[in-house]
Amino acid sequence: MSEEDSTHRTEREEFAATFLALGEQAPTILPGWAASDLLEHLHLRERAPHLMLASRLPGPLRRRAQAALSSYRERSWTERVALFRAGPGPLSPVGRLDALSGQAELLIHHEDLRRAQEGWEPRRLSPATAADAWRAVGLMAPLAMSVQADVTLVSPLGGRRLRSRGAAGSLRVHGDPLELLLWVTGRDEASRVQVHGEPAALRALQDGRRGL
Numbered sequence: 001m002s003e004e005d006s007t008h009r010t011e012r013e014e015f016a017a018t019f020l021a022l023g024e025q026a027p028t029i030l031p032g033w034a035a036s037d038l039l040e041h042l043h044l045r046e047r048a049p050h051l052m053l054a055s056r057l058p059g060p061l062r063r064r065a066q067a068a069l070s071s072y073r074e075r076s077w078t079e080r081v082a083l084f085r086a087g088p089g090p091l092s093p094v095g096r097l098d099a100l101s102g103q104a105e106l107l108i109h110h111e112d113l114r115r116a117q118e119g120w121e122p123r124r125l126s127p128a129t130a131a132d133a134w135r136a137v138g139l140m141a142p143l144a145m146s147v148q149a150d151v152t153l154v155s156p157l158g159g160r161r162l163r164s165r166g167a168a169g170s171l172r173v174h175g176d177p178l179e180l181l182l183w184v185t186g187r188d189e190a191s192r193v194q195v196h197g198e199p200a201a202l203r204a205l206q207d208g209r210r211g212l
Contacts, residue, residue: 137180169204
């Protein structure tokens with residue numbers, strides 16, 4: 001197993017342990033979602049993306065998709081977490097995408113669960129996982145942000161500048177890589193960053209969009 005694969009495996013193992021420790025009714029920061037909803041989302045994304053589409057179609061396809069979902073939901077919480085821990089498989093396009101994206105989906109959703117709990121504190125990431133989070137920031141920020149300002153993201157691992165056509169000014173956002181990843185995807189209340197900028201740029205930030 002490569003060092004990169006080992007890092008992804010470790011994050012998945014830690015996420016699975018959090019699911020088991022908190023239980024299926026634990027809240028998340030995602031409106032209306034408990035831990036069970038988040039785990040189901042991850043299962044469908046990694047192992048059965050066709051069910052997300054088929055469940056919206058009429059006729060036999062919808063009935064089969066609903067039956068498959070019902071079968072999944074009838075499994076015990078431990079069994080569902082074990083499926084997640086096993087991962088999407090070596091041939092899964094989702095697995096390859098996550099490897100390229102710095103496992104952004106796992107990092108973000110793990111914090112969606114952790115940071116909904118009372119008394120949460122930021123995790124101390126390994127250097128390899130912090131590097132993954134920083135790589136994910138670089139990939140996610142241009143997709144997740146639409147702000148009429150020049151934004152520079154600054155972490156202990158470096159800086160990334162995103163220029164905007166017709167910028168109202170410039171902003172600097174400081175934080176650890178995982179905090180910046182949460183911030184660029186719109187999780188303001190769950191991220192610990194410092195934002196500095198010109199008044200017009202700060203207004204543009206309020207009027208802009210972050211998140212997918």
